[in-house]
Amino acid sequence: MMLRRLTLLNCFQLKSCTRLMSFKALNYEIRYDDANMQKAEKNSKLIVKVLNDLSQFVKAGGGPKGIHRHVVKNKKLLVRDRLKLLFDPDSPFLEIGLLAGLFMDYGNIPGASAVVGIGKIHGQYCMVSANDATVKGGTFFPMTITKQIRMQQLAYLNKLPCIYLVDSGGAFLPLQADIFPDRDHGGRTFYNEAVMSSIGIPQIAVVCGSSTAGGAYGPTMAEEAIIVKQTGVIFLGGPPLVKAATGETVTEQELGGAMMHCSVSGCTDYYAESEEEAFEMCRESVLTLNSLISSKPNSYQEPLYSSNDLLLISGKDKLCKEDMYIILSRILDGSMFKEFKEKFGTNLITGFGYIQGMLVGMLANCNALTFQDAQKGAHFIQICDKRNIPLCFLQNSGELEDAINESSNDTLNCRAKMVAAHSCSKVPKITLCINGCYEDDNFTMCGWPFQPNFFLSWPFANISSRKIESKIKPIGKLTKLMDAKDIDDYDVLFENKTSAFSRASHMLCDGIISPENTRKVIALCLEIALSRS
Numbered sequence: 001m002m003l004r005r006l007t008l009l010n011c012f013q014l015k016s017c018t019r020l021m022s023f024k025a026l027n028y029e030i031r032y033d034d035a036n037m038q039k040a041e042k043n044s045k046l047i048v049k050v051l052n053d054l055s056q057f058v059k060a061g062g063g064p065k066g067i068h069r070h071v072v073k074n075k076k077l078l079v080r081d082r083l084k085l086l087f088d089p090d091s092p093f094l095e096i097g098l099l100a101g102l103f104m105d106y107g108n109i110p111g112a113s114a115v116v117g118i119g120k121i122h123g124q125y126c127m128v129s130a131n132d133a134t135v136k137g138g139t140f141f142p143m144t145i146t147k148q149i150r151m152q153q154l155a156y157l158n159k160l161p162c163i164y165l166v167d168s169g170g171a172f173l174p175l176q177a178d179i180f181p182d183r184d185h186g187g188r189t190f191y192n193e194a195v196m197s198s199i200g201i202p203q204i205a206v207v208c209g210s211s212t213a214g215g216a217y218g219p220t221m222a223e224e225a226i227i228v229k230q231t232g233v234i235f236l237g238g239p240p241l242v243k244a245a246t247g248e249t250v251t252e253q254e255l256g257g258a259m260m261h262c263s264v265s266g267c268t269d270y271y272a273e274s275e276e277e278a279f280e281m282c283r284e285s286v287l288t289l290n291s292l293i294s295s296k297p298n299s300y301q302e303p304l305y306s307s308n309d310l311l312l313i314s315g316k317d318k319l320c321k322e323d324m325y326i327i328l329s330r331i332l333d334g335s336m337f338k339e340f341k342e343k344f345g346t347n348l349i350t351g352f353g354y355i356q357g358m359l360v361g362m363l364a365n366c367n368a369l370t371f372q373d374a375q376k377g378a379h380f381i382q383i384c385d386k387r388n389i390p391l392c393f394l395q396n397s398g399e400l401e402d403a404i405n406e407s408s409n410d411t412l413n414c415r416a417k418m419v420a421a422h423s424c425s426k427v428p429k430i431t432l433c434i435n436g437c438y439e440d441d442n443f444t445m446c447g448w449p450f451q452p453n454f455f456l457s458w459p460f461a462n463i464s465s466r467k468i469e470s471k472i473k474p475i476g477k478l479t480k481l482m483d484a485k486d487i488d489d490y491d492v493l494f495e496n497k498t499s500a501f502s503r504a505s506h507m508l509c510d511g512i513i514s515p516e517n518t519r520k521v522i523a524l525c526l527e528i529a530l531s532r533s
Contacts, residue, residue, distance in 0.1 A: 023336035023353065026329035028322065030309050040315030046478055047459040048311065048514050050490060054501075057487045058098055058110040062134030070134045076209060076231055077275050079115050079132045082165055085279040086128065091120035094524050096154065097147045098511055099504040103494040104143060106175060108487070110135050112143040112507070113168075116151045118160065118528055121286040124293050125528045127155040130165035133209055138168035140215065142178040145186050146507045152192040154510070157453045158428070159532040161202040161289060162193070163282060164222065166232075170213030186214055193221045202289050206278050207232035207258075207268065216256075219268065224285050226270040226278045227258040234261055234268070296527045297357030301334035307516045314458050314515040319396050319435045321366040324349055327394065327434065328362060331355060331519040337362070340383075345369075345376035352389070356523040358530065364394035369444050374414035377444065378421040385425040390526055392430045393422075393446045395437040395461075415444050422446045428453045428529035430522060433461040433500070433509070440465075448508055454525040455509050457500040458518075463508075464498040 031037060059080065061067060070076055077085075087093065094117055101112030113135040118127050129151045131138035155162045171179045171186065180186045197203045205219035207227040211234040219225040219234060227234070235256030242250050254260065261268040272278035310330050313323055329335040332353035339351035347367040353360060361384035363377055384391055422429060429452040437445060442463055446452050457463075480492050493501040503509050513521050 023334070023338045025304060025335050026325055026332075026337050028305075028326045028329050030305075030312065030326065032312075036316065037312055041312045042315070043460075043478055044311045044315035044515070046481060047315070050481055050484075050493065051459055051512060051514060053487070054099060054102065054490060058102070061110055061132050062136070066134035074133075074209070074231070076133070076167070078134070079130045079165070079167075082130060082208065082275065082279065083115065083117070083119070083128065085276060086163070086165075086282060087119035087121060088123065092524055094118045094521070094528065096151060096510050097504070097507050099501065100147050100507045101141065101143045102501075102505040103491050104141070104505070106141065109141050109143065112141060112147045113138055114144055114147055116147055118154075118158075121163075121283055124286060124289070124291060125158075125160055125531050126163050126286060127151060127158075127160040128163045128165065131168040131209075133167040133169075136169075136172060138209070139170060139172040140168060140179055140186065141172050142175055142185075143505075143507060145179055145189065146184075148189050149184060149192070150507055150510070152189065152196065153451065154453070155201060156192070156196055157451065158529050159201060160528070161204065161286065161291075162196065163286075164203075164205040164218055166205055166207045166211045166215070166219055167209030168212070168215050169210050170215045180214065190217045190221055193218070197221075197223055204282060204285050206282050207234060208275055208278065209233075212236070212238060224270070225268040226272055226281050226285075227261055227268040228272045228275055228278050229258045231275070232258050232272075291532060294531050296523075296530070300354060300357035301336075303330050303332060303519065304335040305330050307331075307519055310515040310518055314434065314460055316435075318398060319366065320398070321346070321349070324364045324366050324394065324396065327518075328353065328364065331522060332362075333357065340380050341376045345373035348373035348377050350376060350380040355392075355519060355526060358523070358526045359389055360526060361389045361391045362394070363391065363445065365396055365441065365445060367398040368439070368441055369415060369418070371411040371414040374411070374418040374444055378414065378418040381418065381421040381425055385421075385427055388427060390428040390430070390529060391422065391425065391446070392522060392526075393432070393452070395431065395433040395441065395445045395447070395463075396435045397438040397441045398436070415440060418444045419450075423450055428526070430525045430529070431455045432513075432518070432522070433457045433463055434515075435460060436462045436464075438462075438464055453529045456521065456525075457504065457509050457512050458515050459500055459512055461500040461512075462496075462498050463500075463503060 096116045101109035113132050115130045118125055129148055193203050203222045205222035205225045207219050209231050211219055216234050216236050233252045233256045239250050242248055258271050262271040270281050272281055307330055328337055337351050337353045349364040351362055353362055429446050431446045431452040448455050500512050504512050
């Protein structure tokens with residue numbers, strides 16, 4: 001019996017080592033001396049600089065004044081320093097909604113006053129939402145609520161434990177009418193907490209600062225709550241409100257401090273002397289979750305071509321079918337790809353490949369989908385769903401002037417079948433909009449409304465349901481950016497509501513990624529989605 005087990009193990013290892021040899025390598029070189037490619041390279045480098053500038057602006061939070069008040073006066077840790085203490089030292093970090101809150105009607109709110117992302121705690125991926133109190137005291141704006149609801153949706157889709165680092169003054173009162181009344185506004189986050197907890201998705205809160213007004217329900221509804229001595233407080237109405245209502249004078253600590261909630265109300269479960277101790281307690285709580293964690297393969301082949309080529313490709317005005325093969329050859333292990341139905345439905349590329357050792361079904365379109373493309377796409381999605389293979393959609397509708405816009409019953413019927421196929425599939429789905437996604441291709445290629453596990457964009461991506469809107473691309477505004485002197489000059493990228501930047505600021509995607517990081521980010525998304533499946 002032991003010999004048979006060893007033989008089966010050896011056979012499995014042999015298959016793991018040789019499985020890529022059965023796929024053919026894509027052979028797609030790039031002509032770097034081509035004039036169009038050099039123009040694309042110039043565009044790409046500029047847009048990545050803009051992306052980096054915006055990222056640095058957001059990560060600076062409330063700026064020097066807000067940081068000084070937070071650290072020196074209030075003696076609290078900055079939000080990103082808190083995350084460093086919470087996550088494992090070597091943990092990757094997938095940030096969600098980094099550009100949310102920029103160029104809103106009510107101003108620039110860096111990160112929508114919260115940092116949201118996924119990282120490892122004791123080797124287990126966890127979803128974390130952390131208020132940034134340097135930005136308007138960590139108060140909730142309408143976009144903050146949208147971001148937190150997406151955070152909870154991602155935790156639900158990927159079965160990730162939720163950790164809330166609370167440090168917020170509650171709702172931003174001048175905009176409270178847009179924060180609480182509707183079903184998908186503030187109260188929905190508490191509903192989501194309760195429902196996720198009931199289905200086995202853990203909910204843990206660490207109260208690092210204020211948890212006031214409606215926000216006070218967050219930590220009290222968590223399964224476990226940790227509160228920090230002196231800085232952590234929880235109450236619906238603070239001392240001024242108590243004074244006005246009853247005439248009683250009471251301090252914050254007496255009303256809702258750590259000692260009161262740990263020894264009298266029982267709203268919190270752990271009393272931490274410092275933030276450092278609180279995060280260590282939170283890490284210990286993760287150890288008790290008793291979750292089954294999967295791990296990705298340790299060995300895999302790198303692509304045959306440089307990932308920097310993706311940066312060049314992204315700067316082109318239009319991406320053709322050959323460009324899609326170039327992209328696939330830069331993100332798949334060994335640049336190897338087993339294409340499915342190669343000669344049928346030529347506007348949609350479908351097939352199998354590996355990304356850092358994880359098998360994935362790839363769907364990449366290079367124009368609007370015909371009935372043959374949609375038929376092929378539905379067939380391929382159903383195969384992957386039956387075989388438990390995650391799906392990756394690369395959205396690229398091409399130029400509208402070249403798009404095939406058929407309205408026959410056959411086309412509509414096949415497109416509907418493809419929409420139904422990915423909507424009903426149970427495997428993880430990752431969508432990346434790389435150039436443009438127009439009209440109903442946003443439906444057929446698993447767009448934002450269809451709740452993919454992750455939805456990401458390249459900087460020049462453009463998503464529109466109307467032809468007239470989609471013609472206004474951010475790539476055409478690069479000349480204005482060359483002379484940009486401060487962050488306000490980048491508002492031209494946010495004017496067109498269909499651009500990747502505008503959609504990212506309104507939390508209509510999970511983030512914009514730099515093209516050369518595509519393979520690394522998709523691999524991280526796959527690992528997260530598969531870690532508890």
